[in-house]
Amino acid sequence: MLPDSKVPAGPLAEKWDRHRFALKLVNPANRKKYDIIVVGTGLAGASAAASLGELGYNVKNLCVQDSPRRAHSIAAQGGINAAKNYSNDGDSTWRLFYDTIKGGDFRAREANVYRLAQLSENIIDQCVAQGVPFARDYGGLLDNRSFGGAQVARTFYARGQTGQQLLIGAYSALMRQVSTGRVKMYPRREMLDLILVNGKARGIVARNLITGEIESYSGHAVVLATGGYGNAYFLSTNAMSSNVTAAFRAYRKGALFANPCFTQIHPTCIPVHGIHQSKLTLMSESLRNDGRVWVPKTPGDKRRPGDIPEAERDYYLERKYPSFGNLVPRDVASRNAKEQCDQGKGVGETGLAVYLDFAEAIKRDGKDVIEAKYGNLFEMYEKITGENPYETPMMIYPAVHYTMGGLWVDYNLMTNIDGLFAIGEANFSDHGANRLGASALMQGLADGYFVLPYTMGGYLASNTIENVDTSHKAFEASKNAVTEQVNKLLSIGGKQTVSHLHRRLGKILWDYCGIARDEDELKKALTLIRDLKEEFYNDVNVPGSGDDFNQNLENAGRVADFMELGELMVTDALHRKESCGCHLNTAFLTEDNEPLRDDENFAMVAAWEYAGEGKEPTLHKEPLTFENVELTQRSYK
Amino acid sequence: MTTKTINLTLKVWRQNRSRPKGGFENYTAKDISTDMSFLEMLDVVNEDLVLSGKEPIAFDHDCREGICGMCGAVVDGEAHGPLKETTLCQLHMRHFKSGDTIVIEPWRARAFPIVKDLVVDRSAFDEIIASGGYISSKTGGAQDANNILVGKEIADKAFNAAACIGCGACVAACPNASAMLFVGAKVSHLGLLPQGRPEAKTRVHNMVRTMDRLGFGNCSNETECEVQCPKSISIREIARMNREFVKASFS
Numbered sequence: 001m002l003p004d005s006k007v008p009a010g011p012l013a014e015k016w017d018r019h020r021f022a023l024k025l026v027n028p029a030n031r032k033k034y035d036i037i038v039v040g041t042g043l044a045g046a047s048a049a050a051s052l053g054e055l056g057y058n059v060k061n062l063c064v065q066d067s068p069r070r071a072h073s074i075a076a077q078g079g080i081n082a083a084k085n086y087s088n089d090g091d092s093t094w095r096l097f098y099d100t101i102k103g104g105d106f107r108a109r110e111a112n113v114y115r116l117a118q119l120s121e122n123i124i125d126q127c128v129a130q131g132v133p134f135a136r137d138y139g140g141l142l143d144n145r146s147f148g149g150a151q152v153a154r155t156f157y158a159r160g161q162t163g164q165q166l167l168i169g170a171y172s173a174l175m176r177q178v179s180t181g182r183v184k185m186y187p188r189r190e191m192l193d194l195i196l197v198n199g200k201a202r203g204i205v206a207r208n209l210i211t212g213e214i215e216s217y218s219g220h221a222v223v224l225a226t227g228g229y230g231n232a233y234f235l236s237t238n239a240m241s242s243n244v245t246a247a248f249r250a251y252r253k254g255a256l257f258a259n260p261c262f263t264q265i266h267p268t269c270i271p272v273h274g275i276h277q278s279k280l281t282l283m284s285e286s287l288r289n290d291g292r293v294w295v296p297k298t299p300g301d302k303r304r305p306g307d308i309p310e311a312e313r314d315y316y317l318e319r320k321y322p323s324f325g326n327l328v329p330r331d332v333a334s335r336n337a338k339e340q341c342d343q344g345k346g347v348g349e350t351g352l353a354v355y356l357d358f359a360e361a362i363k364r365d366g367k368d369v370i371e372a373k374y375g376n377l378f379e380m381y382e383k384i385t386g387e388n389p390y391e392t393p394m395m396i397y398p399a400v401h402y403t404m405g406g407l408w409v410d411y412n413l414m415t416n417i418d419g420l421f422a423i424g425e426a427n428f429s430d431h432g433a434n435r436l437g438a439s440a441l442m443q444g445l446a447d448g449y450f451v452l453p454y455t456m457g458g459y460l461a462s463n464t465i466e467n468v469d470t471s472h473k474a475f476e477a478s479k480n481a482v483t484e485q486v487n488k489l490l491s492i493g494g495k496q497t498v499s500h501l502h503r504r505l506g507k508i509l510w511d512y513c514g515i516a517r518d519e520d521e522l523k524k525a526l527t528l529i530r531d532l533k534e535e536f537y538n539d540v541n542v543p544g545s546g547d548d549f550n551q552n553l554e555n556a557g558r559v560a561d562f563m564e565l566g567e568l569m570v571t572d573a574l575h576r577k578e579s580c581g582c583h584l585n586t587a588f589l590t591e592d593n594e595p596l597r598d599d600e601n602f603a604m605v606a607a608w609e610y611a612g613e614g615k616e617p618t619l620h621k622e623p624l625t626f627e628n629v630e631l632t633q634r635s636y637k
Numbered sequence: 638m639t640t641k642t643i644n645l646t647l648k649v650w651r652q653n654r655s656r657p658k659g660g661f662e663n664y665t666a667k668d669i670s671t672d673m674s675f676l677e678m679l680d681v682v683n684e685d686l687v688l689s690g691k692e693p694i695a696f697d698h699d700c701r702e703g704i705c706g707m708c709g710a711v712v713d714g715e716a717h718g719p720l721k722e723t724t725l726c727q728l729h730m731r732h733f734k735s736g737d738t739i740v741i742e743p744w745r746a747r748a749f750p751i752v753k754d755l756v757v758d759r760s761a762f763d764e765i766i767a768s769g770g771y772i773s774s775k776t777g778g779a780q781d782a783n784n785i786l787v788g789k790e791i792a793d794k795a796f797n798a799a800a801c802i803g804c805g806a807c808v809a810a811c812p813n814a815s816a817m818l819f820v821g822a823k824v825s826h827l828g829l830l831p832q833g834r835p836e837a838k839t840r841v842h843n844m845v846r847t848m849d850r851l852g853f854g855n856c857s858n859e860t861e862c863e864v865q866c867p868k869s870i871s872i873r874e875i876a877r878m879n880r881e882f883v884k885a886s887f888s
Contacts (some may be wrong), residue, residue, distance in 0.1 A: 051776040066697065069803055070705040086783060122777070131827050132770045133796040140786030157795065164704055165799060172771035179767040187760065210752055220790045239700040273672045274640065277679055279701045294839075348638075380703065383720075383727045384674075449776050478830050499680070499689050533688035543687050548654065549695055552687065 001035035002256075002607060002620035006410040007111040012628050013093075014520035016115045019411070023458030030513075031056035034460055035219040037065040037204055039191045041068030043163070043441055045225030046170035047448030055453055060217055061174070062189040062206055064241050064554075069171040072227055072239040073444060076163025077284035077377065078147060079155035079214045080127075080441040082120035087144045091152040093117045098629060100439060103149040104404070104432020105597065106631050107259070109624060111411060112429045116439075121448040122215035123429025124156055126449055128167040134158050139531030148285050149329035155438045159387075160284055160376045166441055170448070171611050178636050189215070190554060191246040192327050192485075193478045193629030194222065194253045194420065202421035202468045205478045207486070209554060214479045214486075216470035220460060221419040223452065224250060225444075228425040230263065232562040232569065233497075233514075234506025236400035237282040238271060243558040244565050247407050247426050255415040256408035256607040256620060258295040260427035260565065261573035264435055264582050265332035266401030270384055271353040281384055283356070283377055285437040288326040290361035290370065291394065293317050293333070294355050299344030305355055305393050316340060324636040331434045331582045331595075333634060334398035338515045339593075341397075348395045357393035398515060402440060404431040404582070405572075406609040408622075412455035413447060419459065423447035428605065433581025486546045491557045498552055501536050502559045505529065505566055515568050522574045526567060533563040568608060568617060575619065590633065592606045599631050642668045643832040645733035649684065649694055650742045654754045661740075663695075671731040675702060675718060676708060678730055695754040697787030703727040703867065709809070710755045711742040716806035716865040724804065744805050748852040759805050761851040762819060769843035771832050791829055793824045798825035798870045807862035807870070813854030816860040820844050821874035824881055838885035845882055865870035 008019040026034070034057050038049040041063040048060040053465065063071060070486070083096040097117040101108055124142070126291065134156050136285040144153040158165040188209040195203035203218040229244035230236040251257045268283045294313045300310065318325045318337060328336075337354050340346065347353050362370050367390060371378070378389045383532040385395070407415050407422035409429055413422050424444040512518075512525035536559070544550040577596030579588040580602070588596040597603075605622040645666040650788035652659030664686075676698050695883050699707040705723040712718035718728045733739065735846055741755065749757040787795075797820070807818035824841050827833035833840075856875055863872045 054775055065699060068805065070699055070707050074705050075700045075702050124782045125779035126776060128782040128785055129772065129774035129832055131830050132790055133830050135800050136787050136789045136792040138789045140788045141783050161704065161800065167801065172766060175763065175767040176771045176773060216692055239705060240803050241699050274670050276670065276673055276677050278677050278680055351746060383729065385724060386731055437840065453776065497684050541687055544692055549756065551695060552693060
């Protein structure tokens with residue numbers, strides 16, 4: 001049985017206000033009696049921990065990095081959306097809501113998305129008050145730019161380092177609470193299990209990554225802000241330590257995993273160069289404001305880009321989507337890049353790249369203007385490729401970037417397990433089948449600053465939560481199980497390294513569950529992943545010991561979970577017999593080769609329940625009802 | 638992108654619980670593609686070590702895009718290696734020649750104890766930030782963002798200081814293991830903005846006091862920090878911090 005989504009009644013624009021009033025409150029004097037565990041310190045985790053600490057709760061905050069300031073939100077480049085309408089171009093809460101739900105191809109909850117659009121404005125105010133140095137104009141007002149999937153300029157940015165600046169803002173708020181003693185930080189810890197007592201989330205078990213000690217943490221509620229699972233594909237734009245383990249261990253304890261096949265492939269990344277590549281680097285979508293995407297008209301044209309005359313170039317996005325041009329949403333841009341390369345028009349050594357050309361923008365605006373907007377991105381590109389994008393066009397290709405799927409949560413951001421919350425990229429809630437650019441930062445901060453602090457109070461105030469500490473037998477049992485798994489990984493002593501097996505898993509997922517998906521191939525992938533999983537447990541080599549700093553061991557646990565998650569992603573992709581957003585099922589296309597939704601059967605959230613080792617997970621369907629928007633075929637023409 | 642391969646000798650600092658004093662070990666890195674990053678080169682060496690039953694070299698890294706500040710090692714005597722304005726993860730092997738010997742050491746500073754091999758404990762930086770590296774603005778109490786006007790010039794200056802990634806290269810580069818560039822960057826970032834002025838005095842006092850307490854050295858104008866900073870944070874931030882500190886002490 002799927003639990004209630006708890007979307008409040010009433011008109012869309014009033015739901016959140018009414019709900020906040022309906023939520024019970026915890027008296028300020030009583031808040032210190034509650035311990036809350038927050039796992040993760042990205043935008044969602046840090047903002048939640050800081051805000052909960054500020055309210056007076058005792059917060060225990062864990063992260064895998066050596067400092068909370070390094071969480072992967074820091075790598076976000078382009079910006080953060082807000083319906084401020086500072087650009088006076090007709091933006092509004094309603095328009096941001098509509099763009100987001102349409103961009104997600106109508107596979108997100110109306111009420112959640114509307115709330116996100118409402119809160120977007122508070123986020124900008126909050127961040128500026130904290131000292132986030134957003135771009136300004138000479139009069140001192142905030143500047144905006146455009147992003148994919150929108151026809152207004154509503155994106156606030158801090159050069160090409162918006163994520164970094166927002167995270168430093170949230171981190172500084174967090175450190176302020178650390179100094180007051182309301183938040184206790186536990187860096188270099190990895191959550192390995194969720195503890196349930198009488199059906200409620202009451203703690204976690206984590207490994208101290210320096211000493212290897214398996215530690216217990218108890219609390220009245222647990223918040224997972226552990227990010228997305230894009231690293232299942234091995235090569236992605238995610239940081240090396242980004243992983244699914246915390247969320248996946250919660251799934252194994254009964255939390256539902258929603259829409260795992262909704263993975264976003266970002267169109268503008270630096271192409272793959274060789275077999276030892278460890279990760280892919282994103283080039284911000286903001287580049288598509290000024291860069292023009294093209295390929296040679298003739299397949300196999302190997303001339304240098306400067307030698308190909310205008311008439312022999314195909315600016316395919318501008319040609320096919322005249323009204324959005326190079327700023328079509330990410331899924332559309334990625335799909336088209338693949339299509340061009342499949343036709344043999346790809347460029348570069350591998351033929352798996354398209355050009356992103358700034359020649360015209362440089363001619364029009366001058367090099368200085370382009371440098372001021374994108375200087376750091378151009379530098380990064382040059383460092384990686386050794387080529388100067390001011391002189392030759394960039395080469396880009398799609399890469400795994402973000403996962404819309406994640407732990408199922410209700411309107412309060414609570415999973416189906418009482419007391420277990422999931423925020424930011426770790427949950428599934430706001431982006432449907434495709435996330436628009438500059439919306440991830442918005443969601444992370446909305447969840448952490450402005451949603452969870454209220455809904456957490458509502459949960460604590462309306463439930464009786466008995467006293468449980470780490471001496472409870474559930475902790476001991478979990479610690480034993482976790483230790484056993486660690487020892488098992490160390491004892492296999494096979495012939496393949498962890499990253500070699502991870503790379504093989506990634507290739508299966510990219511080839512069969514990537515930009516385009518086909519039923520027969522997905523079925524093949526399922527077998528391949530199951531075989532690979534068996535190989536992993538028979539032939540992996542994890543050196544070193546468990547009671548030491550051991551990066552291979554950390555990674556082995558994560559890859560083991562990615563193997564199982566990979567199966568779940570493929571299972572979900574097989575089940576969704578339609579195309580929507582980033583999920584392109586080749587059997588469901590319109591005449592123009594655009595994704596064809598099946599709203600009658602698939603306007604729903606697929607929430608999967610763990611059924612035990614080696615068993616098919618159970619599917620629960622949450623129907624999506626649209627009362628305020630009309631479901632249309634997305635068109636960016 | 639012309640790819641070729643090179644062969645290198647590495648002298649890497651190894652230190653762990655069973656070898657508490659630490660020392661250099663030699664390794665060969667064979668057939669390294671010049672398109673690889675420095676960390677990918679270490680990945681290749683580590684894969685070989687694992688397969689030959691040896692313990693791989695521990696090193697910190699995460700985003701591999703030059704922004705998280707997690708990676709870093711002293712390469713041939715320079716923090717993050719020979720390329721200016723570049724973190725170790727963004728240093729590519731095309732800057733080395735076949736036959737080169739590369740010496741790789743961890744950050745060395747009393748305030749950054751070694752965890753293992755090239756991994757150090759930089760929690761002192763978090764402690765410094767916790768002592769004042771913030772603006773006390775409660776969640777939810779903010780006015781409209783455009784009510785605070787910040788001229789572009791000031792905003793840009795604040796940004797230049799805010800670009801610090803907290804990697805610790807400045808400390809490693811400094812002969813005194815001073816953290817003044819790191820602290821100066823934060824004092825400047827917040828102090829330049831109107832939102833940050835109300836707490837400017839206590840901020841600079843508390844952060845400097847914490848820095849001293851944690852065992853970082855003093856600045857003696859070597860300017861190595863600025864040269865080796867991957868984000869080109871200017872030593873002007875140190876001057877600004879010193880001015881703030883003096884002003885705060887006499888008013």
